Amino acid sequence: MAFARFAAAICFWIAFAASVHAQAANPVINRANVPPGYATPTGGTFSIRFPIPFIDMAQTGDSFGTDPDTVVRMVTGKTDGGIRLSASEIPDPKGQLASAETFMDNLKRRLGASAVLSDVSRDRRNNMEISSFALAARELGFYFRVIRVESTEYVLLVQFPEAQRDTATGMKDAFFDSFSLARP
Secondary structure (H helix, E strand, C coil): CHHHHHHHHHHHHHHCHHHHHHHCCCCEEEEEEECCEEECCCCCCCEEEECCCEEEEEEEHHHHCCCCCCEEEEEEEECCCCCEEEEEEEECCCCCCCCHHHHHHHHHHHHCCCCEEEEEEEEEECCEEEEEEEEEECCEEEEEEEEEECCEEEEEEEEEEHHHHHHHHHHHHHHHHCCECCCC
16 A cells, blocks of 8 residues: 555656645755756765756655655756656665556556556666656656666656657657766
């Protein structure tokens, strides 16, 4: 039950990051309007190349169905055309996070009956379990990459209006492939 609750919460939060950021009770904005370049969230353990300005923020895990003292770190930005890029770090010391399959299924269910899941792939590199997939629903498209490393999960997202699919697709690989556990 905790897995399903957490997966639903995190899927909703990431997929609809812009609206949730505005409604969240306790987000901490560490930096705003940071110029494009390598992004590492304050206190985070990863870096990723952002081709657009971004926000560095944190939120307590209570909003995600994890322990209230768990800090979720995120960098996120949005283009003028409505394409959102986000990368989140979610510590999971107690093993509460849902499997990648459950994450996908819960997100698809949350987006509704018309949601289409596609391009599912799984890989293992070094000590990383990597799942990638695409979703389309309600005139929105989503590309996800979920990376599990020991007791931490990293969720990378490209969210876009369907009218921006070609542009978002062109950004996806460079964004996802720039993820690193090493800081620049």
